[in-house]
Amino acid sequence: MVTTGHENRAPTTTSRVLQLLGLLQSRRVWTGEELAERLGVTGRSVRRDIERLRDLGYPVSASKGHGGGYQLGAGAALPPLLLDADEAVAMAVCLRLAAGGSVAGVGESALRALSKLDQVMPARLRSQVAAVHDATVTLTPYPNNPVDPDVLMTLARACRDHEHIATGYTDLRGNVTQRRLEPYQLVTTGRRWYLLAYDRDREDWRSLRLDRMSEVLARGTTFSAREAPDAAAYISRSISSSPYRYIAQVRYHASAEFVAQHFSPAAATIEADGPEACLVTAGADDPQQLALYLAMVGCDFDIIGPPEVIAGAQSMAERLRRAASGGG
Template sequence: MSQTTSRLLQLLGLLQSRRVWSGEELSDRLGVTTRSVRRDVERLRELGYPVHASTGHGGGYQLGAGAALPPLLLDSDEAVAMAVCLRLAAGGSVAGVGEAALRALTKLDQVMPSRLRSQVAAVLDTTVTLTPESDSPVDPEVLMTLARACRDREHVDADYVDRAGSPSSRRLEPYQLVTTGRRWYLLAFDRDRDDWRSLRLDRMAQVRAKGTTFTARPAPDAAEYVRRAITTSPYRYVTRVRYHAAKDVMAQHFSPASVTIEDDGPDTCVVVTGADDPRTLALYLAMPGVAFEVLESDAVADRALAMSALLADAVKR
């Protein structure tokens, strides 16, 4: 592969990863002059890639949607098939596939003509996917709208129902999507509450991109924030438990969406989790069948002690 061809592919990847790039930013990333960037952009246009240029504040180079898919990617039938498969995969439960499918779908969606989008929608509207009852399906359009808004730093309005069933309207700055394999979450800054929030996508409706952009704030780590929010924050009782087994051993017993596991030496680890009922929590912690001690939460410790006495009585001869 020639140096010019390699640079063109790198330029195309950059244009697909973000909404707008200035000429100076592209020249820095590619290690060439802005004049070379202009020449490379012209080469992409000659190949059929719709690269738009704008001047003024917020201007730069942007990869847009054309009348047809650019060459060297996919033909129309392949694009429809790929988009349908990616949307189904993005809502699936195979570890790691959902996020990768969503990234690929976001890139494909960016250059897909509207006539092909309507074909994809027609296929999805007439398709039923059998999923376990415990799964929380997400509207594909909600997923795509939020993915584009995260990429483009675009304001979003949405209706939301919290875990207690209370409805609310949210004005959001969306930052990142997080999947646990069974559910999708959005890390966003809530403009009315002036604070960060993690929101379940299956509880969101009427998601609307506003067309206005925001300046990125210093954001918390999305995965860690969502992990804390779903393992402890919503619950009345939160406990810390030391298991007499290594972290990787206990990770096989618990879902990352249910607990946080901390290193505590080669043969022990600390698990943090929560529930609304201490008896349910004590039973959950005992299910792996590994010796443990309750470090925090007297309510959970009392329930565990009562359960141990009950079980001991059940096996007395």
């Protein structure tokens, strides 16, 4: 279900109730004040709309005190309005496949929709979805390391509810460590899934590949949200630079919008340096290959560093000059 609303004027009662339902499905707990602010109405109107949802069969609970508020729970059957049991199972199976697929932009949206559906789905329907998934094999070479949908769901719920996570993690060298994490956001590049999390033992932010995580466990305890870095930018920097031996810094004589057309978010980070220039950071294990890769953008650029990449560009330029002159 898709609902729309306007921040500057109160919606009609019907559309407001649909908005309210969408909000309750998107997060575990909402206070009355938060709902009133998002809907642009009074607390009294929120209470009336909650009663309307209950009359429609939605199990909305209310609790007082610290951490209390309104919460949409799972009932003995799927709440009426959208899906019957067979449709819910079919949709959940499709969303699981889409969440682990390779179609750009679909995986993240599918995961959000699956998270909403999973929150109100009765346990007996969840077991049917799991049975279908366990009995299904997908023949596809992409992505190379698919992520278990149950891991995706566990992490998505933990990000939403600010719940501690414990997991094993295998690094690039094959070393396995145990991590205690505060998960914040999932990011997909289309090929792989990553988690932005605060590592409690290392006391710093980390990006983790989901296909390298093992025995992911939600601890059942919650944490207070920290001021987090931008997830997309942080993970883009991590995967475009940190795995490589040589990290080049380059200034292109072209706009960031133009240069961004030639790099994927997983290959480089791009920052505007005025309207007609930008700074790019990218990495590789071979400086000559990196220099050639940077030259493929098709505009003038200056290599700021490091010296190995500058030398690699000079060597590659001389080789190309000899090739262009027929070896002379």
